[in-house]
Amino acid sequence: MKAVVCKEFAPYQQLTVEDVDDPVAEAGHIVIDVKAAGVNFPDILLVEGKYQMKPPLPFIPGGEVSGTVSAIGEGVQGFRVGDRVVAATLLNGFAEKVATAAVQAAPIPDAMPFDEAAALITTYATTIHALKQRAELKEGETLVVLGAGGGVGTAACQLGKAYGARVIACARGEDKLAAAKQAGADELIDYESEDLKARLKELTGGKGADVVYDAVGGPFSEPAMRGLGWGGRFLVVGFAAGDIPKMPLNLALLNSRDIRGVFWGAWAGQFPKENGKNMAELFALYAKGQIKPMVSASYPLEDVTKAFDDLMERRVKGKVVLTA
Template sequence: MKAVICKEFAPYANLTVEEVEDPQAGPGQVVIDVKAAGVNFPDILLVEGKYQMKPPLPFIPGGEVSGTVRAIGEGVQGFREGDRVVAATLLNGFAEQVATGAAQVAPIPDAMPFEEAAALITTYATTIHALKQRADLKEGETLVVLGAGGGVGTAACQLGKAYGARVIACARGEEKLAAAKEAGADELVDYDAEDLKARLKELTGGKGADVVYDAVGGPYSEPAMRALGWGGRFLVVGFAAGDIPKMPLNLALLNSRDIRGVFWGAWAGQNPKENGANMAELFELYTAGKIRPMVSASYPLDQVTSAFDDLMERRVKGKVVLTA
């Protein structure tokens, strides 16, 4: 089979696509014929050696796939060959086939396109965990989303609206804000053209927001934190801007604000039942038409660097996927 290979921690332009042996289904595993694989910013960090986890070299990147079950290992129940599924694989997803633990695999609705299914796992699973388990977002609260035109950002806009929140989407430029609006945002803020703190205070009538969802970091985190009201919750989701902000801790003391980290992968590993319930809820919301992954581009495996370029150059509105 063909697969994307990372041979050294280096710029992603060094990735190669090569023929490797087909995976086999070990005990407790299934092999999936990959139809689509979601591309995420952490994939870039992994191949460049900048992520908190460094896999043994060489390795195949790619943490989320959709496709059909090809083979079933010993002890696996609940799946048949040909089933349409998604899987959170952590690694090995950028390939024509992948073997993964059956516990990480879930069926998808027959009407769900493989590209949308592959775009669902990381961004929406991260976001539902962030808004439910970490923020305890309630109907009628105000949710501020930084990076609202990207993958997790559009997921946060859609899920925030599904939970009855008022969503203020913050992004850079008209195209990203248009994507956030399409995802259901109530208000739009261009944080390169407006004073972020002042605009958020204005939009909340001086009260401040209830929750900030920050997958961006950099210069936007502190003004967003300052725009939180009493008992506000600041969700640390990621640092797409590249810089990890050093937040003055007196901002947590003022207005009794909380800073809450969101690490979905680690949480899911420790709480498989709760994560399974979250995934089932996501498919229910999809079937009900309340969420739908936005896929802005699709590339074949041998154009993986083009997909990464789209991410790095901020061209992605929603998600980008690879097709095998």
């Protein structure tokens, strides 16, 4: 089969597409014929050796896939060959086939396109965990989303609205803000041309926001933190801007604010049943039309670097996927 191969931790432009051995279905595992694989910023960090973990070399990147089951290992129940599924694989997803533990896979509705399914796991599972378990977002609260035009940002806008929050979307430029508006945002802030802290205070009548969802980092984290009101919760989701901000801790003391880390992958590993409930809720919300992954581009495996370029150059509105 063909697969994207990372041979050394280096700029992603050095990735190659090669013929490798087909995976086999070991005990407790299934093999999926991949139809689509979601592309995420952590994939870039992994291949460049900048992620929290470093897999043994060489490896195949790609952490979320959708496709059909083609082989089933010993002891696996609940799946049949031909089933349409989605799976969180962490690695090995940028390939024509992938083997994964059956517990990491879930059936998808017949009406769900494979590209939307592949765009669901990382962004939406991260976000539902962030808003439910970490922020404990309540109906009527105000949710501020940084990087609101990207994959996790549009997911946060949609889920925030599904939970009855007022969503203030923050992004750069009209295109990204239009994507956030399409995802359900109530208010828009272009933080490249507007004073983020001042606008948050203005839009909340001086009260401040309840929750900030920050998957961006960089220079806008601190003003967003300053825009939180009493008991506000600041969610540290990621650092797509590249810079990890150094937050003055007196901002947590003032207004009794909380800084809460969000590491969905580690949490899901420790609490698989709770994660399973979250995934079931996501499919239910999808069926009701309350969430819908926004796929802005699709590339073949051979164009993986173009997909990564889209992410790095901020061209992605929603998600980009690879197709096998």
